[in-house]
Amino acid sequence: MQTSTRNRIAAVFAATAMTVGCAVSLGAGSAAAAPSAEFSAHAMQSDGSRSIYIKRNGKVVGAGKWIANGDILRAEDDESDGYYITAVLSTGRDVNTKGKPAPSKVDDAGNLPENKSYTMFVCIGNDSSGLHCSGNYSVKS
Known part of the structure; x- marks a missing residue:
């Protein structure tokens, strides 16, 4: 795997983690309620x-x-x-x-x-x- 591909995968995982973290802290986990x-x-x-x-x-x-x-x-x-x-x-x-x-x-x-x-x-x-x-x-x- 090339370094640039690894970097892209790492960036996608980091962005996903940030999105999930923000959603939980803003109460999106309870959005249905x-x-x-x-x-x-x-x-x-x-x-x-x-x-x-x-x-x-x-x-x-x-x-x-x-x-x-x-x-x-x-x-x-x-x-x-x-x-x-x-x-x-x-x-x-x-x-x-x-x-x-x-x-x-x-x-x-x-x-x-x-x-x-x-x-x-x-x-x-x-x-x-x-x-x-x-x-x-x-x-x-």
């Missing part, structure tokens, strides 16, 4: 802000928001249902309502370079059920 939810996003505003709403049984139970004026990432939990809301920005910034009584809002603000594009997503879940997450949505600073 994750709460059912629907996600709806408002159109991105002219300043780059956006809101992603989480609905369960037809009712809004929380949201993730990017507020461009102030570079604020927000998680909002509107329902005392045992689930928390997480909002994640592509910079690695994340915020959640875990351990907070509903209704609650948790913000993480920090200055970012102006007029840059990012993505964000939101999740609902808890430690025992796993997380159910939206797709990625564009935002701007």
Whole structure:
């Protein structure tokens, strides 16, 4: 076996191990038990802000928001249902309502370079059920 083939096989095994490790740590192993939810996003505003709403049984139970004026990432939990809301920005910034009584809002603000594009997503879940997450949505600073 050539060295380059061995290196490729090793890379595939390493990538698989990382994927499995990430899936387990993010709760994907419990995905079947994750709460059912629907996600709806408002159109991105002219300043780059956006809101992603989480609905369960037809009712809004929380949201993730990017507020461009102030570079604020927000998680909002509107329902005392045992689930928390997480909002994640592509910079690695994340915020959640875990351990907070509903209704609650948790913000993480920090200055970012102006007029840059990012993505964000939101999740609902808890430690025992796993997380159910939206797709990625564009935002701007």
